[in-house]
Amino acid sequence: MSQPYPFFLPRDRNWQPEAYTPGYKTSIARSPRQALVSLHRGSASERSGPVFDGLEIGKYDNDLLMNFRTEGTVAGLPIGERIIMHGQVIDQFGKPVPNTLVEMWQANAGGRYRHKKDNYLAPLDPNFGGVGRCITDSEGRYRFRTVRPGPYPWPNGINTWRPAHIHVSVMGPSISTRLITQMYFEGDPLIPQCPIVQVLKDDDAVETMIARLDMTHSRPMDCLAYRFDIVVRGALQTYFEE
Amino acid sequence: MYSQYKLQDDSGLLRETASQTSGPFVHIGLALEIAGFASRDDEIWEELAKDGAAGERIELVGRVFDGNGDMVRDALIELWQADSEGNYISRFDNKQPFSGFGRSACANDGDFHFYTVKPGQVDFDGAPMAPHVNIAIFARGINLHLQTRAYFDDEAEANDACPILNSVPSPERRKTLIAKKEQGGDVTRYCFDIYLQGENETVFFDF
Numbered sequence: 001m002s003q004p005y006p007f008f009l010p011r012d013r014n015w016q017p018e019a020y021t022p023g024y025k026t027s028i029a030r031s032p033r034q035a036l037v038s039l040h041r042g043s044a045s046e047r048s049g050p051v052f053d054g055l056e057i058g059k060y061d062n063d064l065l066m067n068f069r070t071e072g073t074v075a076g077l078p079i080g081e082r083i084i085m086h087g088q089v090i091d092q093f094g095k096p097v098p099n100t101l102v103e104m105w106q107a108n109a110g111g112r113y114r115h116k117k118d119n120y121l122a123p124l125d126p127n128f129g130g131v132g133r134c135i136t137d138s139e140g141r142y143r144f145r146t147v148r149p150g151p152y153p154w155p156n157g158i159n160t161w162r163p164a165h166i167h168v169s170v171m172g173p174s175i176s177t178r179l180i181t182q183m184y185f186e187g188d189p190l191i192p193q194c195p196i197v198q199v200l201k202d203d204d205a206v207e208t209m210i211a212r213l214d215m216t217h218s219r220p221m222d223c224l225a226y227r228f229d230i231v232v233r234g235a236l237q238t239y240f241e242e
Numbered sequence: 243m244y245s246q247y248k249l250q251d252d253s254g255l256l257r258e259t260a261s262q263t264s265g266p267f268v269h270i271g272l273a274l275e276i277a278g279f280a281s282r283d284d285e286i287w288e289e290l291a292k293d294g295a296a297g298e299r300i301e302l303v304g305r306v307f308d309g310n311g312d313m314v315r316d317a318l319i320e321l322w323q324a325d326s327e328g329n330y331i332s333r334f335d336n337k338q339p340f341s342g343f344g345r346s347a348c349a350n351d352g353d354f355h356f357y358t359v360k361p362g363q364v365d366f367d368g369a370p371m372a373p374h375v376n377i378a379i380f381a382r383g384i385n386l387h388l389q390t391r392a393y394f395d396d397e398a399e400a401n402d403a404c405p406i407l408n409s410v411p412s413p414e415r416r417k418t419l420i421a422k423k424e425q426g427g428d429v430t431r432y433c434f435d436i437y438l439q440g441e442n443e444t445v446f447f448d449f
Contacts, residue, residue, distance in 0.1 A: 011258065015258065017262075017386055019384070019385060024385070025383075026383030027383045029308040029309040029310050029312070030384055031383075032388070032439055033440065034443050037409065037411070037446070038447070041367075043406060044324075044330060044364050045324070045330075045374070045376050046376065048330040050332060051334065052286075054334055054335020055284055055334055057284075090256070091256075093256070094256060105271025115266075115269060115278065116277060117316075130270055130271075131279070169272060178378060180261065180268075180387065181259055181260060182262040196262060199385045200260050205260040206260065208260050230259050232258065
């Protein structure tokens with residue numbers, strides 16, 4: 001029986017981080033010691049994936065300036081650097097990936113997460129939640145409005161700080177293209193010091209995670225913009241499959 | 243102006259965006275309830291099958307262990323599976339009886355839970371694969387998510403014939419992919435513990 005599902009370009013596991021990266025201590029006990037087993041030709045299981053047409057996306061789901069407003073406060077807006085984060089999801093052939101789910105989460109302007117396990121002393125912002133989601137449009141474009149997150153300390157080395165970052169999750173056309181990454185900000189001097197960034201061996205791979213200041217999409221007297229394009233694995237054509 | 247599109251390999255293909263760990267606070271983004279955060283109107287969560295879903299209702303539970311044998315309590319688990327007829331239902335919609343995709347988190351007691359139906363057989367190159375679900379594991383310390391499959395121990399004959407299961411070189415290691423049926427309860431329950439490293443290390447796939 002023919003399957004409508006495409007094959008995908010193999011994931012370059014030399015480009016992507018290895019599992020065991022001892023500079024990032026938690027990876028030591030959480031990395032497999034055995035080789036991955038390659039499925040040389042993915043089955044329908046791997047080549048298919050969910051499409052989130054039926055997920056009800058709320059009006060402010062992609063607007064973190066608005067989606068955690070505390071009722072009864074005077075201003076009701078989060079504190080911090082107002083930014084638009086936007087970009088395009090494309091595949092390795094440069095083809096847009098429309099109608100795919102992009103999710104993001106982040107700390108507030110002071111580097112504090114609204115998570116019950118985050119006990120960093122920087123305060124929560126009563127008007128900031130830190131979660132967003134949207135579906136890419138017909139050209140693969142997505143857009144969020146938020147505040148730029150702050151760096152924060154974490155227990156790895158004795159004085160290790162994460163660069164400002166936004167976690168980004170994208171599904172793409174199949175579970176084969178599923179990807180979670182982190183978006184960093186152009187020019188942040190913490191980037192080259194970070195053990196989590198340094199799990200990548202190739203400086204060019206780090207570049208794929210750095211959003212660029214994008215004055216053309218900023219709004220005068222309102223907010224700056226950063227552009228972050230996301231490349232997922234390329235889908236091959238299946239003309240000759242039986 | 244800088245564009246990431248320019249990052250091409252020698253053949254001109256764009257490079258895949260690099261992966262990073264989902265970190266300790268993945269729940270605020272992908273499992274809001276676990277973070278102690280109010281849910282939105284519609285969420286992707288652990289109930290794939292709802293009233294009216296065709297097929298045998300099952301609960302899939304499991305835990306994740308690290309190389310020291312300690313329970314991983316901050317993992318996010320994603321499930322992708324066929325329906326009871328062996329068809330992949332791409333459309334995710336909480337208003338329909340069954341969606342093939344769900345998420346759960348190892349929090350609280352360290353267990354992940356899925357409420358779903360037992361998947362039907364899906365063909366691969368004309369041969370049936372044994373019923374299985376695809377599982378992706380994301381967590382702090384995992385740089386690129388791990389991909390595995392859970393099969394069912396009451397499908398021994400189908401498992402023995404499964405071309406994918408048989409592609410795992412070591413028969414001993416194939417056992418790490420078999421969820422164990424548990425007795426009791428209203429709904430059939432399968433337990434699938436995941437060992438990230440060391441003794442009984444789960445088989446993880448590259449695809």
